[in-house]
Amino acid sequence: MTYDIIIVGGGIQGVATAYELAKRGAGKILLLEKTFLTGGSTGSCAAGIRAQFGSPFNVKLMARSLEIFENMAKELECDNDYLELWQGGYLVLAYSEAEFEGLKRNVEVQHTYGLKTNVLSVEEVKKAFPRVNVEGVYGATYHDRDGHADPFHVTFAYAEAGKRLGVEIREWTPVDTLLTENGKITGVRLQDGSSVYAERVLVCAGAWTTSLLKTVGIDLPLWGEKHEILITEPWERLLGPMVISFSRGYYIQQRPHGSFIMGIPPEDPRHWYRPDEFDFSSSIDFLLRMSSEATNVLPFLKGVNVVRQWAGLYEMTPDHHHAIGPLEDISGLWVAAGGSGHGFMFGPVMAEQLSKWMMGEPMDIDLRPLSPDRFKKGALVIEPAVVG
Numbered sequence: 001m002t003y004d005i006i007i008v009g010g011g012i013q014g015v016a017t018a019y020e021l022a023k024r025g026a027g028k029i030l031l032l033e034k035t036f037l038t039g040g041s042t043g044s045c046a047a048g049i050r051a052q053f054g055s056p057f058n059v060k061l062m063a064r065s066l067e068i069f070e071n072m073a074k075e076l077e078c079d080n081d082y083l084e085l086w087q088g089g090y091l092v093l094a095y096s097e098a099e100f101e102g103l104k105r106n107v108e109v110q111h112t113y114g115l116k117t118n119v120l121s122v123e124e125v126k127k128a129f130p131r132v133n134v135e136g137v138y139g140a141t142y143h144d145r146d147g148h149a150d151p152f153h154v155t156f157a158y159a160e161a162g163k164r165l166g167v168e169i170r171e172w173t174p175v176d177t178l179l180t181e182n183g184k185i186t187g188v189r190l191q192d193g194s195s196v197y198a199e200r201v202l203v204c205a206g207a208w209t210t211s212l213l214k215t216v217g218i219d220l221p222l223w224g225e226k227h228e229i230l231i232t233e234p235w236e237r238l239l240g241p242m243v244i245s246f247s248r249g250y251y252i253q254q255r256p257h258g259s260f261i262m263g264i265p266p267e268d269p270r271h272w273y274r275p276d277e278f279d280f281s282s283s284i285d286f287l288l289r290m291s292s293e294a295t296n297v298l299p300f301l302k303g304v305n306v307v308r309q310w311a312g313l314y315e316m317t318p319d320h321h322h323a324i325g326p327l328e329d330i331s332g333l334w335v336a337a338g339g340s341g342h343g344f345m346f347g348p349v350m351a352e353q354l355s356k357w358m359m360g361e362p363m364d365i366d367l368r369p370l371s372p373d374r375f376k377k378g379a380l381v382i383e384p385a386v387v388g
């Protein structure tokens with residue numbers, strides 16, 4: 001079978017890009033997913049969405065991504081409640097004077113792009129968020145349009161909208177090898193030995209991207225990093241914003257149905273260059289560190305029971321930015337991966353801009369600085385506001 005574009009990977013990135021490409025009339029699109037839609041990092045994530053970044057590039061992208069999330073139900077023709085978009089803001093706490101100064105610098109960047117982020121003194125935090133323990137806190141920033149959504153439903157809504165536009169989605173269909181001829185992509189070989197053909201292939205395989213690119217001799221510095229996360233029983237609404245600290249690494253949110261979801265990075269992160277060997281086990285170490293941090297910041301959590309914990313992969317790059325765009329060495333081969341712990345929130349805007357790029361339309365936000373070849377050229381793009 002021959003298609004115009006084959007997309008590998010059924011996480012937020014692949015599915016949203018399939019929809020955006022179909023919307024722009026990209027022709028016959030096939031999306032291949034080795035397990036089920038959201039079966040990779042998208043289905044393990046906290047789905048936090050924030051525009052509180054520090055690099056102008058990320059702020060600009062996330063300002064647009066917020067707009068997309070805010071209009072998503074209409075765009076994808078689904079119910080707003082289905083997407084579970086909760087805009088209770090992100091409260092970013094600073095635990096040193098230097099950290100607070102850094103956050104204030106980020107806010108200046110955010111103001112440049114029209115975001116109304118507030119800088120809060122400790123007194124203001126206490127007044128606005130009395131349940132937050134401010135011991136050791138020097139100040140905070142708060143942006144009320146930040147929040148979170150349901151990563152499964154957002155991805156499924158894109159998939160359904162894509163299918164209505166003719167996108168073909170095949171789950172449980174692992175790609176084994178990318179196929180090339182004379183420096184050009186020609187398609188992919190599936191694990192069952194059959195092949196499908198296209199002049200353009202977009203790899204959105206998250207932490208598995210590196211393994212696939214290796215099949216055509218491309219070495220991308222992108223790896224999986226194990227992160228654990230937990231969810232509690234549902235409680236009455238006690239927490240509006242996502243409470244987060246970049247220096248201590250934790251994030252804590254309350255879902256619309258009342259459960260708390262929270263995570264904290266490992267002290268000694270393990271890197272997985274071959275994610276198929278990934279160890280998804282949960283650790284007591286994470287449970288203890290997370291509970292201790294969470295009940296310190298939000299003491300009311302002391303009586304809440306944990307119901308489940310799990311682990312997933314951040315798909316990391318050396319500068320914590322995506323690798324997105326065409327590969328110079330193989331014509332027709334594109335990649336969109338490497339969200340580095342923020343790939344869910346960036347998914348919609350990356351999909352929108354990447355589809356314009358692939359269709360030869362002008363991008364509103366120029367993604368070319370994030371081209372995957374930047375690593376071998378040493379042209380990294382630095383972001384100061386990251387967890388872990």
Ligand SMILES: Cc1cc2nc3c(=O)[nH]c(=O)nc-3n(C[C@H](O)[C@H](O)[C@H](O)COP(=O)(O)OP(=O)(O)OC[C@H]3O[C@@H](n4cnc5c(N)ncnc54)[C@H](O)[C@@H]3O)c2cc1C
Pocket residue numbers: 008009010011012013014032033034035036037038039040041042043044045046047048049173174175176204205206207208209212227228229263311312313314315336337338339340341342343344345346
């Ligand atoms: C614990 C945790 C918390 C997180 N919290 C947040 C957060 O709050 N906000 C946020 O924005 N991000 C968060 N992230 C990061 C986010 O989950 C990812 O950045 C994002 O989901 C990446 O999406 P993706 O589509 O690029 O990759 P994935 O969701 O990993 O999708 C890639 C897909 O490709 C498939 N695939 C792989 N190899 C093949 C193959 N050979 N053939 C066919 N299919 C293949 C996989 O099965 C997978 O479904 C978190 C991640 C974790 C682990």
